Amino acid sequence: MPETSAAEYVPAELNIPALRTAAGECHGCVLYQHAQQTVFGAGDDAAGIMLVGEQPGDVEDRRGQPFVGPAGRILDRALGDAGIDRGTLYVTNAVKHFKFKATDRGKRRIHQKPNRTEVVACRPWLLAELRTVEPDVVVLLGATAAQSLLGNDFRLTQHRGETLQLPPDTVPDHDAVAIATAHPSSILRLPSPDRDAAYRDLVTDLQRSVELLG
Ligand code: URA
Ligand code: SF4
Numbered sequence: 528m529p530e531t532s533a534a535e536y537v538p539a540e541l542n543i544p545a546l547r548t549a550a551g552e553c554h555g556c557v558l559y560q561h562a563q564q565t566v567f568g569a570g571d572d573a574a575g576i577m578l579v580g581e582q583p584g585d586v587e588d589r590r591g592q593p594f595v596g597p598a599g600r601i602l603d604r605a606l607g608d609a610g611i612d613r614g615t616l617y618v619t620n621a622v623k624h625f626k627f628k629a630t631d632r633g634k635r636r637i638h639q640k641p642n643r644t645e646v647v648a649c650r651p652w653l654l655a656e657l658r659t660v661e662p663d664v665v666v667l668l669g670a671t672a673a674q675s676l677l678g679n680d681f682r683l684t685q686h687r688g689e690t691l692q693l694p695p696d697t698v699p700d701h702d703a704v705a706i707a708t709a710h711p712s713s714i715l716r717l718p719s720p721d722r723d724a725a726y727r728d729l730v731t732d733l734q735r736s737v738e739l740l741g
Contacts, residue, residue, distance in 0.1 A: 531556050531644055533651040541659040543572040546652070550623055556648035558624035558641070563588050568619025568656050575740045576611075577662035578602075579653065579672040580620045581710060585636050588625035593618050594711075601711035602668075605726065609733035617660045621675040622649045638712075646675050657698050664739045665693060665703055666732065669710025676705065683707050688732050690739060704739055708732035 533555030538545055547567040553559060566583035569592055578594075586596030594602050606613050622645055627636040641649075653675060657665070667673040670683045676697050691705040714725045 531648045533649055537651045537655050541655060543568070543656070543659055546655050546659065550652055553623070553652070555651075556624075556645045558622065558626050558645055558649075561627070562624040564591050565623045566591055566593055566620065566625070567623060567652070568617055569593055570613070570617040571615055572617060572660055574615060574617040574660055574662055576615070576664045576666060576736050577617045577619065577657070577660055578666045578668060579676070580618070580668045581671040581712075582620050582622035582641050583625045584638055584712075585625065585627065588627075588636075593620055597715065598711040601714060601726070601729075605711070605729045605733055608730045609737070611733055611737060617656070617662065619653065619656055621646055621653055621672045623652055624649075641671065643674075643679060646671060650675055654697060657703075661698070661701050661703075663703055663741075664736045665705040666736045667705055667707040669708075669713060671710075673705075673707040677707070681707070683709070688728065688735065690735075706732055706736055706739065 533553050536549055536553045536555055538549045550565045550567045553565060566587045580594060583593060584596045584598060587593055622641040626639045626641050628639050629636055673681050673683055676693060686707055693703050693705050709725050709729050714722055717725055
C-alpha cells in the first residue's frame with residue numbers, strides 16, 4: 528500500500544508560489560481524485576496572522592481560492608467586525624482538496640469531513656506554509672485545523688479562545704502562538720440565539736489574535 532502523505536510532493540524551496548504550484552500536482556491522498564483542483568493558501572505571504580480552516584468547500588473547489596463561499600462570507604463579516612483587513616492575513620486550510628458526496632445524480636456536492644488519515648496526509652503542506660510565512664499568531668478555525676497542529680486529543684470546546692503554544696515541530700526556530708476558535712460553517716448551522724453568541728466569540732477571538740501580535 529502506498530504511503531498516504533503529501534511529504535514527497537513538497538519542494539525544498541520554501542516560497543508560496545513554488546509550494547502552490549507543487550501542491551497542484553499532489554496525489555498524497557485520495558482526495559485529489561474527485562475534486563476539481565487543489566485549493567492552496569492565499570493572502571500575504573509575510574503575514575503576522577495565519578488563519579487555518581478545515582478544507583475547501585464546493586465554491587472554493589470551483590474557484591481555487593480558500594474561504595470564498597458561504598463560510599467565507601461569515602468569515603469576512605467577522606473580520607470586518609473585528610476591524611481586520613483580510614488582505615493583511617494569510618488564509619489556508621488543513622486539507623487542500625474538497626471532500627464531498629455527490630447526490631441528485633451528481634448535481635449537488637455535499638461536504639464531507641476529512642478523516643484523520645487525510646488530515647495527517649495533507650499536514651506537510653500546512654507545515655510548509657507555516658515555515659514560509661512564519662506567522663506570529665495562528666488562528667485555528669474549527670476542530671480539524673486545531674487537531675492537525677495540536678493533536679487528535681485537542682478539544683475545541685475546552686480550549687476555545689485560549690492562547691496556545693504550537694508544538695516545536697510545527698514552527699521550528701520561531702515563537703508562534705495559536706488561538707482555536709469556532710469554524711464559520713459551524714456557526715451557520717446553529718439555531719439563532721446560539722448562533723449570535725458563537726459569532727460574537729469568533730469576532731472576539733479574531734480581535735484577540737491582533738492583540739497577540741503585540
Ligand atoms: N470551509 C473551510 O474550512 N475552508 C474553506 O476554504 C471554505 C469552507
Ligand atoms: Fe495532497 Fe492534501 Fe490533496 Fe490529499 S488533500 S491530495 S494530501 S493536497
